Amino acid sequence: MSYDTIGNPISYDGYTYTWEAGDQLAGITGNGVNTSYKYNDSGYRTEKTVNGVTTNYYLEGSHVTYETNGTDEIYYTYDSKLISMNLNGEEYFYVYNLQGDVVGLLDSSGTEVVSYTYDTWGKVISITGTKASTVGEKNPYRYRGYRYDSETGLYYLNARYYNPEWGRMLNADSFGGFTGELLSHNVYAYVQNNPVMLYDPTGHFSEKNYGFGVPMRGKTRRPNNKITKTTNQNALKGKNLETAKKNYSEYHNIRKAEKGTKKNSSSPDFIVSPVGTAIPVPKGAKGPGPVENGLGFLYKGGSGGNVLNNAVKGVRIMEPTWRYPTGYASYFNKSNQAVNPITGRTIGKSDPWWHIVTK
Known part of the structure; x- marks a missing residue:
């Protein structure tokens, strides 16, 4: 691999890389691929051309809200995270795992039509499902929710740009790192070489990946157990009841559930906070x-x-x-001890899983 004077690769394995404005990727050619990119004044990508076909991106801040290549049109819906895409008039909802990977797409009826798997570093292992070769390929959001x-x-x-085959960034970071964090000074490293616990939403800084900050995989049933009254066994009052209703309301909106008046008789797959x-x-x-x-x-x-691990018996959702x-959530075992929801092991107050921040 050869580099220019500021650490940008210029050739490797049959590819030639061109750069502008210092460290901004302008294009890649080689191995049957000819790409070029354009960016706005804030540095966000607004255009990509691949072998003569141009895709234009329309942004709100850093978020793509609409894109088109002249054949396909995609509109994106966001809450605090990306919720769905409308591809050529058909709505598809994103399914995430605990680490924020897009692991599936649901159609408007709640049926999973695409499923994705990745290795630890984000290499796409498989795309399966009834619409894998169409919708699955055209959806650009994958591992950790990255494009x-x-x-x-x-x-x-x-x-x-991040290369999952290499397990590192394409070029050097313009940010030099944090004092006292040795690995943050490796200007090519992806998330300080810890892709399980960290992710990088900006291309500059790695952050702890607590999960739970994005919609999770749930069963495809459409629950109708909306809370309308309480019983002696789950007597919520005042603000507690309103919190429960508010969470259920968010859950029903995202899952496209039908309105219902039945009291709660079975647990939901997940609760989505406001x-x-x-x-x-x-x-x-x-x-x-x-709660106690x-x-x-x-x-x-x-x-x-x-x-969740089988040792996990319950969850508290706090205001x-x-x-x-x-707010925050915490998981507990049969002895009412706080546990890591993934491993099921008991944890102390200093553990980041003690209180899982809902953000």
Whole structure:
């Protein structure tokens, strides 16, 4: 691999890379691919041309709200995260896993029509489903919710491009790193070589990947167990009841559920908070019920399921406090001890899974 004087690669494995404005990728040619890119004054990509076909991106801030290549049109819907895409008049809803990967697409009836798998570093392993070769290929959002360029195999992370085959960024970071964090000074490293716990939403800084900040995979059933009244077993009052209703309302809107008046008789797959955080509920857990102290509600008596470890028996969903202004969630085992929802192991107060911030 050869580089220019500021650390940008200019040739490798049959590809030639061109750059502008210092470290901004202008194009890639070679191996049957000829691409070029244009960006706005803020540095966000507004145009991509691949072998003569140009895709234009229309942005709101850093988010693409509409794109077209002259044949296909895609509109995107956001809440706090990307919720759905409308491809040529058909709506598809994104399904995420705990780490924020797009692992599937649901059609408007709630049927999963595309499924994705990746390796730890984001290389696409498989695309399956009834619409894998059409919708699955045309959807650009994949691993960690990053935009994927299938013609080059690169992820566009706004400031830079990431190569999952290499497990590193394409070019050097203009940001030099943080004092006291040695790995942050490796200007080519992707998320300090820790793709399991970290992700990079900007192309500059890695952040802790707590999960739960994006919609999670749920079953395709359409629940109608909207809360309209309480019983002695789950007597929520005042603000607690309103919190439960608000969360259910968000859940129903996202899942396209029909209106219903039945009392709660089975647990949902997950609860979506008013700020867009999806919180998986243990399989078979009953609720919502009151928490032991503070403001919030809980589900208990379940076991695993919905990507949770089998040792997880319940979840508390707490209202905002001065320390957690958007609220938080915590999982517990049969002994009512706080646990890591993925491993099922008990944890202490210093563990980041103790209080999972809903943001």
